[in-house]
Amino acid sequence: MAEITSLQNAIRAHVRDGDTVAMEGFTHLIPFAAGHEVIRQHRRDLTLIRMTPDVIYDQLIGAGCAKKLIFSWGGNPGVGSLHRLRDAVEKDWPGPLEIQEHGHGDLSNAYVAGAANLPFAVLRAYAGSELPKHNKNIRFIQCPFTGESLAAVPAIRPDVTVIHAQKADRKGNVLLWGILGVQKEAVLAAKRAIVTVEEIVDDLNAPPNACVFPAWTLSAVCCVPGGARPSYAHGYYDRDNRFYQAWDNISRERETFLNWIKRHILETEDFAAFQARLRESAKEQLV
Amino acid sequence: MSIGNYTTTEIMTIAASRLLKNGAVCFVGIGLPSAAANLARLTHAPDIVLIYESGPIGAKPDVLPLSIGDGNLAERADTVVSTPEIFRYWLQGGRVDVGFLGAAQIDRFANINTTVIGDYKKPTTRLPGAGGAPEIASCAKEVVLVLKQSARAFVKKLDFLTSVGHLDGGDARKKLGLPGKGPVAVVTDLCLMEPDSVTRELTVTQLHPGVSREQVQKATGWEIRFASSVQQTAVPAEDELSVLRDLLHRTAIAHGQAPAA
Numbered sequence: 001m002a003e004i005t006s007l008q009n010a011i012r013a014h015v016r017d018g019d020t021v022a023m024e025g026f027t028h029l030i031p032f033a034a035g036h037e038v039i040r041q042h043r044r045d046l047t048l049i050r051m052t053p054d055v056i057y058d059q060l061i062g063a064g065c066a067k068k069l070i071f072s073w074g075g076n077p078g079v080g081s082l083h084r085l086r087d088a089v090e091k092d093w094p095g096p097l098e099i100q101e102h103g104h105g106d107l108s109n110a111y112v113a114g115a116a117n118l119p120f121a122v123l124r125a126y127a128g129s130e131l132p133k134h135n136k137n138i139r140f141i142q143c144p145f146t147g148e149s150l151a152a153v154p155a156i157r158p159d160v161t162v163i164h165a166q167k168a169d170r171k172g173n174v175l176l177w178g179i180l181g182v183q184k185e186a187v188l189a190a191k192r193a194i195v196t197v198e199e200i201v202d203d204l205n206a207p208p209n210a211c212v213f214p215a216w217t218l219s220a221v222c223c224v225p226g227g228a229r230p231s232y233a234h235g236y237y238d239r240d241n242r243f244y245q246a247w248d249n250i251s252r253e254r255e256t257f258l259n260w261i262k263r264h265i266l267e268t269e270d271f272a273a274f275q276a277r278l279r280e281s282a283k284e285q286l287v
Numbered sequence: 288m289s290i291g292n293y294t295t296t297e298i299m300t301i302a303a304s305r306l307l308k309n310g311a312v313c314f315v316g317i318g319l320p321s322a323a324a325n326l327a328r329l330t331h332a333p334d335i336v337l338i339y340e341s342g343p344i345g346a347k348p349d350v351l352p353l354s355i356g357d358g359n360l361a362e363r364a365d366t367v368v369s370t371p372e373i374f375r376y377w378l379q380g381g382r383v384d385v386g387f388l389g390a391a392q393i394d395r396f397a398n399i400n401t402t403v404i405g406d407y408k409k410p411t412t413r414l415p416g417a418g419g420a421p422e423i424a425s426c427a428k429e430v431v432l433v434l435k436q437s438a439r440a441f442v443k444k445l446d447f448l449t450s451v452g453h454l455d456g457g458d459a460r461k462k463l464g465l466p467g468k469g470p471v472a473v474v475t476d477l478c479l480m481e482p483d484s485v486t487r488e489l490t491v492t493q494l495h496p497g498v499s500r501e502q503v504q505k506a507t508g509w510e511i512r513f514a515s516s517v518q519q520t521a522v523p524a525e526d527e528l529s530v531l532r533d534l535l536h537r538t539a540i541a542h543g544q545a546p547a548a
Contacts, residue, residue, distance in 0.1 A: 026341045026370055027356025051370070075415030077354030078317065078542075082415075089413045101402075104340055105374035105422030112371045124379055125422045127463040128398070128451030134407050149464065179341045179356045180369045234358055241353050241542045 002172030002218035007196060007227075008270065010220035011037045014192045015046075019159040022049040022111075022190065023056060026181030027077060027239070030056050030231035031164040033224045033271035034196055039063045040265055049158060051107050051182060055230070055247050058082040059265075061097060062257050068098040070156075072107045079244050083251040093254065100135055106153050108182050113155035114189025126151045160219075161190035164228040166235060167204055168197045172215035175204045178234030180211055187213060196224040198236050224271050293523050295476035296435075298495050300326060300531060301523045303387075303433045303474040311384040312336040314423055315346075317355045319433045320387040322534070323474075325351060329530050338377060340419040342367045350541040351534065374419065378426050381466065386427030388420055389434050392445050395488050395509050396459075397432060397452030397470035399424070400445040407447060417449050424450035429471045436475035442508040453487035460487070477503050479520065488512060495520045 003010075015021060015038055023031050035056040038046075047068040048057055055076060060066055062084030074085050088097035102110070109121035122141070127149070132138040141152045163183045165176035174195050176183065187193045195213065200223050206212050215221070230240035250260045264281070268274045293301075303323035307313055309332040315324045321339075325348065328335045337346045341356035345365030352360050361367045368377070377383065390399035391414050401420060405411035424430055430452070434440060452470045453460045460469050469487075473480040479493035491503055492514045504511055 027354045028341070028358065028361075071416065073416050073418035074413075077356075078352070081413075086413045090410060101416050103417040103421040104370065104419040105378065108369075108371040108374055112375075123374075123422070124466065125425045127425065127465055128448065128454045128460070129417075129421050130407075130448040131402075131417060131421065178358065179343070179361050179367060181341060181356070182370045184369060185371055232358055234361065239354070239357060244353070245544075 002195075002215040002221045004168070004170070004172055004200070004221050004223075007033060007037050007222040007224055010194045010222050011041055014160050014194055014219050015041075015043055016159075017043055018045045020047040020049065022156070022158040022161045022186045024050060024161065024163055024181055024183050024186040025228065025231060026051065026179055027054070028179040028181065028232055028234060029164045029176060029183070029228050030054055031162045031196055031227065032056055032229060032231060033227035034162045034164070034194060035060055036265045036271060036274060038065060039261065049156060051104055052077070053082060053085055055082070055244060058084040058247070058251055059261065061085055061088050062094065062251065063261055064094045066097060067095070068100065070100045070102070070107075072102045072104045076244060076247060078241070079248050083248070084257060087254070100137060101131065102135065102138065102153065103131070106138065106151065107156070108185070110153045110156045111182050111185035111189050114157045115185040118155055120152045120154050122150050122152055124150055156189055158186070158190040160192040160194065161186045162194045163187060164196045164233070166198050166233055168195065168200050168221045168223070169204050170200060170202065172218060172221040173204060174213040174218065174221060175206045176211050184211055187217065192219040193217065194220045194222065196222045196227040198225055198227070198233055199223065226275060227271060229275070293528055295495070297528065297531060298520065298523055299433065299435070299474055299476040301527045302479055302493070302495065302520050303431065304330065304527070306431055306472055306474070307332055307335055307385060307387075310334045310336075312338065312382060313385045313387055314338045314340070314378060314383045314427055316388045316418070316420070317352065318389050320389055321351055322531075323433060324387055325534060326527070326531050329534065330527055336365075338373065338383065340370065340373055342370055342373055344368065344377065350538040353542050374422055378422060381426070381428075383423075383427045384429065386423035386430045386467070388423060388430060388432055388450070390432060390440070392440055392442050393432065393434065393473065394442060394445050396454060396456045397473060397482060397489055398445060398448050398454065399432065399450050399452060400447045402447040402449045404446050420450040424452065424469070425465045425467060427467050429468050432470055432473045434473075434475060436477045436503070436506040438506055438508045441506065453482055456487040457485070477506060483512070490514050491517060493518045493520045496522055
C-alpha cells in the first residue's frame, strides 16, 4: 500500500545501492526531482533502465551513480548528444559504464513482459541488424505454430520504478494522462514503485478508462510540485526547451558539469530549493 | 520562384514531403523527417496520419516538436496511446504505410547506422542509438530516408548496421522474412535515390536543380549509379517555400531559439 511521504524518505527507503532502477517518462513526466534525490543521497552501482536516458540519466551517470545502462535511444532530444553518457562510454568517466542497448519496440515489449510476469517478450525485429551480435539479451526463437523466426528479449523486472504523475488522492491512488510512454508497464513490472505527483487532491475525478494506479500497486507517493521539470506535466507546465539547450553547454565539460551538480543538487536540500537556486543562476547569467 | 532562391535544406525537405501521399499513415522520426511530414500535411496531404513513437496518432502540431514527446503532439492528435501499444498494435500490427527516418551513416543498399562511429566497444563517437528504427525498418510497409549527403555519411561500409535496408541487395531482404518492403527512396540535399528494381542498389533518379553528377559522386563514398534517365527535381513552389518557412519560424519562436534570418 502506498505510503504518502516525502521524496527524501521514499528514496531512502526504496532505492538501494546496487539496485536496478527504471525512471520512466517518454519526454513527458520525467521524474527529475527523484533523480536529483538519488544523486543527493549518493546512491552507487545502480543499473539504470530507461528507453530514452535523457538529461535525467546524463546527470545520474555523470554524478557517478550508475554502473550499467539499459536503453534504446541516448540523445538530448532535439539538441544533440548526452555528453556525460558519451564521456562514460567513450572515456570511462567518472567510471566505466556497461551498456546494454535495444530498440524502442523491444524495450517497451520487455516492460510489458515484466508487467505480465512472463520470462520474455517476442517481437518482429532485428533480422539483419548487428545489435543482436553485441547484446546477448536479443535472441531469436521459432514460432511453435508457424516456424517464423522472431526476436526474443528477457522481461524487465526492476527492483524499483520511479515515475512522475499529475495527481494522487489522499489514499495514494494516482492518475496520469497525456503522453503515457511505458510508465504503466514499468510500474507493474517492478518490485517497488515510487510516484511523485504535482498535487494531492480529495477526488481524482478519473473517467473509467483513465490511466490510474491503485494505491495498493505503489510503495510511496510524494507530492513534489514541478517535479518533472525541465520535462513537462501536461495540464501543469510546458517542457523547458531552453534548459535542454542550456544543458548542452553545462554538460559538455566535466568541470562545468561538476560545478553545476554541486551548486544545484548537492548543495540544495530538496527540489524546491533546487528550483530556487536554478532561478538565481538564471538571473546571474542575465547580468 | 527562380532557382537559387531557396536553400539546399529547403529543397531536401520539400522533395521529401512530396513523396508522402495524402491519407498515408506515416511513422515519423524527429528532425528532418518530422519537418517534411508536417510540410506535407500543411500542403498537399491534409489527411496524412502522423504517428510519433511516444504515442500520438494523427498528430497535428502547430509547431515542430523539439523532442519526440512534446505536448503539442498529444494536444490535437486523434488519440494518444502508450508506447508499447504504438509498437505492438500499430507498427507491428501492419498499420503503418511509410516509416520516415534519418541516419548518421547509410550504405549503397540503404542499410543505416545510428549507433556508433568506430568500433562498437571503443567508439570514436557514440551516437544516440537505435530508437524505434529497427522495428520501423522491419515493419513499416515502406521506408523513406532523409539525410544530408556527404562522403562521411554515405559510406562504402557502415561502422555498425543498426537498421536493415536491403542488406546485401537482390532478394537478401526478402529472405530475412521481414514484412515491410524496406527503403523505397533516399532524399538528400543534392538528389533523390531509389533502389534498383533488381539489385536494390541505390540509384540516383532525380537531381535537384543546379546539382551536377560530379557533386553527387564527390559526396558519396562508393561509385554511385545514375538511372538511365535522370529527372530534375521540380523547383520549390512558392506555397511550399512559404509554408515551410512559416512553420520553421513559428517553431523557432516557440522553442526560444532565434528565428532564422
